[in-house]
Amino acid sequence: MTRTTESTGHGESRPRTVGGFVGAPSAARAAQLVRRAAGGADSAPVDITAPFTGLLTATLPQATDADARKVFDEARAAQAAWAARPATERQRVLARLHTLVLQRQEEILNLVQLESGKARIDAYDEVASAALVAGYYGRHSARILASRRVAGVLPVLTSARELRHPKGVVGIISPWNYPLALTAMDVFPALAAGNAVVQKPDNQTALSALWLNELTEEAGLPSGVWRIVLGHGGQIGDAFVEEPDYLCFTGSTATGKKLAKQIAGRLTGYSLELGGKNPMLVLPDAPVAKAAAGAVAACFSSAGQLCVSVERIYVHENIREEFTRAFVARTEALRLGAELGYGADLGSLTTPAQLDSVSAHVADARAKGARVLTGGRSRPDVGPLFYEPTVLTDVTRDMAVFAEETFGPVVSIYGYRDIEDAISRANDTGYGLNASVWAASGSVGSTVAARLKTGTVNVNEGFAATFGTVGLPMGGMKESGLGRRNGAEGLLKYTESQSVAVQRGLRLRPPRVIPPRLWTRGMSIGIRLLNRLPRR
Structure with missing residues (x-):
């Protein structure tokens, strides 16, 4: 383990780099990432230290409830233009991000290690996961979101489709243990679906989420579509319950249950990944x-x-x-x-x-x-x-x-x-x-x-x-959570389904010239015949 320090000019020394390690990002680079976080002017900042050394990694601004709500408003304003882009265009942003994550992995490997204390091989699991998730939704999201044709009630005369619309603004509360992988798993599909995202990462590992946020904008995501707010749950938790159109939470079962009770009153969708044994x-x-x-x-x-x-x-x-x-x-x-x-x-x-x-x-x-x-x-x-x-x-x-x-x-x-x-x-x-x-x-x-x-x-x-x-x-099943991440389900949960059917020719109610009893008999025969058609 190699650490390095520089003189402060007052007989003291301080680390030249984040956490005090040679090869780690500089304090200036950490500060650059911190500036991507929204709000925090009226709250005392928080110092975060590296588990390996106990030395400073970053000083983080902490948002107030008003700060967080303002960010949700700004994200909502940015969401409409992002949702209006074709799904194929949104998909291409993630495809480019897949390449960038792998190309820039050395810096994020250092950040993940410094913030979480992981061995590097475990930090690489996070890099691989982020790249895999970006690659999957960078290839498949447009297909999964495409309108789906369904057999209508009357063949030929009824055409029916299922459409998918973004929820709007998704709130994401992320834990400290897998700051890169879990951010990717939750944020990327939300963006692919056309939503804006407001994320609250844990303070301990916020730099990793901020790094990925920066890289995603470099890949083509418009500024303002994915915002990051830093703060304690007691300060900004109500905003994350009351403002988003969907909430995704990863954390303890006890906290997940409390959030579910609060969200229930709004009839807003949510997913929870909680504890396990x-x-x-x-x-x-x-x-x-x-x-x-x-x-x-x-x-x-x-x-x-x-x-x-x-x-x-x-x-x-x-x-x-x-x-x-x-x-x-x-x-x-x-x-x-x-x-x-x-x-x-x-x-x-x-x-x-x-x-x-x-x-x-x-x-x-x-x-x-x-x-x-x-x-x-x-x-x-x-x-x-x-x-x-x-x-x-x-x-x-x-x-x-x-x-x-x-x-x-x-x-x-x-x-x-x-x-x-x-x-x-x-x-x-x-x-x-x-x-x-x-x-x-x-x-x-x-x-x-x-x-x-x-x-x-x-x-x-x-x-x-x-x-x-x-x-x-x-x-998870039982008390390990509700909902799923990854796959088609992990994308579609961030959407609202809409059914549209177009009826041509024959109406689905009897005309006046046909007695209702005769009409219903004919319809029953037709329903039986439809059920005999080959299954697909």
Whole structure:
């Protein structure tokens, strides 16, 4: 890890670059990005520090409620002209953005690492995700949004179409853990559909969202169509509930429920991606070495601060000892490091609150009889917010880690003898976001996957197969959320459907010269005949 400082002229020193790292963006560059944020003149600014070092990354303006509402008004004024552009033209902006993200990845890799504390390989997952999402909607959005012809009630005489119109202004509240990927997944389809967007990223990782906002305008998005507002939920949360025509929120289940209650009074659409306690099932015929390697990535990517990461592993008793031994060995081989480069396997937790939460879960489990097979302690020698990847066993229901989302590098291993019992235990949770199944046979794994009550299931993978397949919808069941992102569904949710039918010739009510009874008999015969037509 290399840091650099310069003299302030008063016997002190300060970092030349964001977070104090050589090769990181300069403080001037960070300030340039911050100026893209709207509002904030009447609120005290907030200093944000790098998880790796505790040094300053940026000082962010904080908007007031009035600031946020003004931005929504300005976005609404800009939206009409953007929506009037052909869908193919909007699509081309995202196609150009796909190329730009990949070309400019070095700067954003540094920013994501500095703001979130991720290992660089995990930061690259965000770059790849943003490029994949831009590429998908840059190729397919116009086709998905195109008017759809439907068979009319009377063949030839009735023509019917479904049209798609943008909602208007979409409000997006984004979390700190995947600042680039989740911004792309939520903002890009909203823009492709012809909406304006007002986004509130988390302060901790706002620079990443601002960087993508800048790049999107370079790709051709008109200024003002996507606006970013910084501030705390207590200051600007009401504006995000009351002003948008649709709200997309990613965060905790508790906050999502509160937002849903507030939005219900407006009858405004919304989607929520919330918490998870994601299971992994290792079937008795699964290749142990591959399953153990897959579990490491599934559990510890981004230090476990990933909504779809695995926190519970169910392993058949016939292979449990072998799997556990292999998994622990691979976990202990992970390299922790605070560096801007690919030398570390595991990065830092992002905030002191996350470190406190993870530490509390492990301490509670240990105090109540759980065994720590590896890890179980913070690592201030590496950086202020590092925590070792931790594997627990003998976890029981009275422990917080059993059912509550830890959102850190902690996983519990459980044995089972009967697959029905394993499926039941995997489903025994209020959450239903993601799951993983490992088996020798993909078809057997898929059969088990279909019985798990989660929005996504990965067979012989942890989460990346569904996460990276942008054409698939992604979202939660039960208390893990409502609605989906990605795929056609992730685009169409930002639209209003309108049905238009044109009737020619024969009316759909009897003329005066035909008795109603005779008319209805004829119509019934026609309906029966229509039902006999070949199905398409």
